[in-house]
Amino acid sequence: MRLWRTAVGFVLVLAVSVQCAAQVLKAPDIMKNVERGFEKVQDFVATIEANVDMERVRIPKITATMYFKKPDKVHFSSSSFAMLPREGIVLNPSLLRERYEAKMSGEEVVDGRKLYRLALTAKEAKVRPSQLLLWIDPSVWTIARMETVPYQGRVLRFSFTHTLQAGSFWLPETMKATYDVAAADSSVKRLDLDMPASPQLDEIRRPTRSGSITVKYLDYKVNVGISDDVFEKRDGASKTK
Amino acid sequence: MLRLVYYELIKTFLKKRTYIGFLLVAVVVPLVEIAMRIEGGRFLQFSLRSLQQDFFFVGNLFNGWFVAYSMMNSLWIHIPLLITFVAGDQLAGEATAGTYRLILVRPVSRTRIFISKFYTTIIYTVIFVGFLAILSTGLALLLLGRGDLIILTRGILILPEADVAWRFLLGYVLAAWAMLTIASLAFLFSSFVENAIGPIIGTMGVNMIFLLVTVIPLELFQDVKPYLYYNYMNVWQKVFEDPVPWQTIGDSIAVLGAYTLVFVVVAWAIFRRKDILT
Numbered sequence: 103m104r105l106w107r108t109a110v111g112f113v114l115v116l117a118v119s120v121q122c123a124a125q126v127l128k129a130p131d132i133m134k135n136v137e138r139g140f141e142k143v144q145d146f147v148a149t150i151e152a153n154v155d156m157e158r159v160r161i162p163k164i165t166a167t168m169y170f171k172k173p174d175k176v177h178f179s180s181s182s183f184a185m186l187p188r189e190g191i192v193l194n195p196s197l198l199r200e201r202y203e204a205k206m207s208g209e210e211v212v213d214g215r216k217l218y219r220l221a222l223t224a225k226e227a228k229v230r231p232s233q234l235l236l237w238i239d240p241s242v243w244t245i246a247r248m249e250t251v252p253y254q255g256r257v258l259r260f261s262f263t264h265t266l267q268a269g270s271f272w273l274p275e276t277m278k279a280t281y282d283v284a285a286a287d288s289s290v291k292r293l294d295l296d297m298p299a300s301p302q303l304d305e306i307r308r309p310t311r312s313g314s315i316t317v318k319y320l321d322y323k324v325n326v327g328i329s330d331d332v333f334e335k336r337d338g339a340s341k342t343k
Numbered sequence: 344m345l346r347l348v349y350y351e352l353i354k355t356f357l358k359k360r361t362y363i364g365f366l367l368v369a370v371v372v373p374l375v376e377i378a379m380r381i382e383g384g385r386f387l388q389f390s391l392r393s394l395q396q397d398f399f400f401v402g403n404l405f406n407g408w409f410v411a412y413s414m415m416n417s418l419w420i421h422i423p424l425l426i427t428f429v430a431g432d433q434l435a436g437e438a439t440a441g442t443y444r445l446i447l448v449r450p451v452s453r454t455r456i457f458i459s460k461f462y463t464t465i466i467y468t469v470i471f472v473g474f475l476a477i478l479s480t481g482l483a484l485l486l487l488g489r490g491d492l493i494i495l496t497r498g499i500l501i502l503p504e505a506d507v508a509w510r511f512l513l514g515y516v517l518a519a520w521a522m523l524t525i526a527s528l529a530f531l532f533s534s535f536v537e538n539a540i541g542p543i544i545g546t547m548g549v550n551m552i553f554l555l556v557t558v559i560p561l562e563l564f565q566d567v568k569p570y571l572y573y574n575y576m577n578v579w580q581k582v583f584e585d586p587v588p589w590q591t592i593g594d595s596i597a598v599l600g601a602y603t604l605v606f607v608v609v610a611w612a613i614f615r616r617k618d619i620l621t
Contacts, residue, residue, distance in 0.1 A: 156394075157498075158497070158498030158499060159394070159498060159499045159500075160498070160499070160500045160501065160585060161499075161500075161501040162501060162502075162503050166401055178401045179401070180401045180402055182402060182490075182491050182503060182504065183400065183401070183402035183403075183404055183490065183491040183493075183501055184400070184401040184402055185394070185398045185399075185400055185401075186398060186399060186401065187397065187398055188396075188397060188398060188399055189397075252396075252397070253396065256396075256397070258397075281397055310393065311393065311394070315398075
């Protein structure tokens with residue numbers, strides 16, 4: 103009887119373990135799932151509206167047309183001045199997977215949604231930014247949040263919402279980029295003497311602006327076959343990550 | 344009165360010195376604007392470098408409106424100096440030329456002659472500021488095209504192009520109003536002396552002192568600043584703020600107007616009692 107119970111217990115534990123192992127996704131699998139949702143998108147045109155809320159900066163509401171073509175071509179056109187984020191305006195998951203090593207960093211519940219948190223490290227030294235944190239929404243396999251340090255002293259946080267386009271493509275609907283200033287490293291001491299910090303560091307240097315920009319993506323036209331000529335004009339063109 | 348003003352205008356515009364200001368503006372404005380076009384707005388890029396780390400820009404901010412706005416900064420020192428050339432000569436010029444007696448023996452009161460000369464000063468000031476406005480704005484738009492206007496005072500402000508033209512128009516009207524205060528001071532100094540050099544140097548001297556006291560951020564000067572007309576000379580600049588501080592503009596107009604009135608009334612009192620010896 104005792105042997106029988108032990109055998110049943112062993113089988114149960116084994117079954118639960120196998121099931122759990124099957125459910126735990128690894129970072130590359132998550133990235134592949136995200137990539138899958140974007141792989142049918144070859145190009146798109148969208149109208150973007152942006153509101154800038156930065157320190158010491160006042161800009162009227164921005165309206166521009168964005169052209170994107172895989173793998174990394176982006177072009178903006180606008181009849182008026184537009185100021186748009188260098189990072190995060192379009193994220194091509196294929197490029198992220200190609201350029202970064204992804205590692206699982208846990209799960210988080212954000213606004214009632216369970217998100218996977220991935221830490222991405224650049225495979226090559228020349229890739230910037232060298233590290234990214236991504237939060238992936240497993241319900242639609244899209245990037246819900248992103249965080250990075252694009253350069254020293256700057257912390258950049260993104261939050262995205264997505265919309266289903268043409269019944270099959272999950273594309274960004276809104277993007278909010280928040281620009282914060284990284285806190286000074288108080289553990290670093292220049293001298294052992296107890297004296298105030300150098301004014302060059304604390305007073306004279308112009309502080310980096312903090313603030314946010316909220317971008318709305320409207321009127322998507324997906325896979326319209328955008329010509330490469332559109333991206334030839336350098337003014338307003340850039341490459342995504 | 345109109346006939347008197349007409350004669351004063353003829354006298355003023357027949358003098359070569361009246362055209363010094365126009366000539367300098369006609370040379371300096373194209374020179375600076377062509378140089379700015381060649382240089383390509385590098386200094387603007389430098390000002391925006393911190394933002395360009397995080398953002399890229401679509402559209403051209405280095406356009407005619409921006410250059411025309413930059414040219415308006417000549418309203419601080421250069422244009423006041425050129426205005427004093429004529430305003431300071433209005434009364435003193437008659438003494439220098441020895442024509443005071445000649446004009447004052449006519450059956451026209453001193454007050455009417457005084458007013459006609461001041462009207463001429465007003466007309467000259469308005470024409471001169473208008474000339475600067477048309478030349479600097481027109482040429483800048485021709486050379487560099489149009490677009491949204493970037494203002495780099497106290498941070499970065501972008502004004503949509505549709506919201507710019509009226510600001511320039513009103514800005515120059517207010518600039519003319521501010522220049523009239525300078526012209527009135529030169530006119531006042533002109534009533535004291537018999538040579539136009541004195542009013543020019545005197546006005547510019549006062550302007551420089553007031554400008555320094557207004558601009559230098561010393562606590563000692565803070566209490567004095569509200570009483571100096573130079574504190575209100577930037578009234579034209581206020582039009583380029585968003586939202587436009589109408590209350591401040593109204594106050595500045597009133598203060599500058601009060602100064603102008605005081606200068607003119609004092610000049611009139613001196614002129615009426617002046618012992619004409621030439």
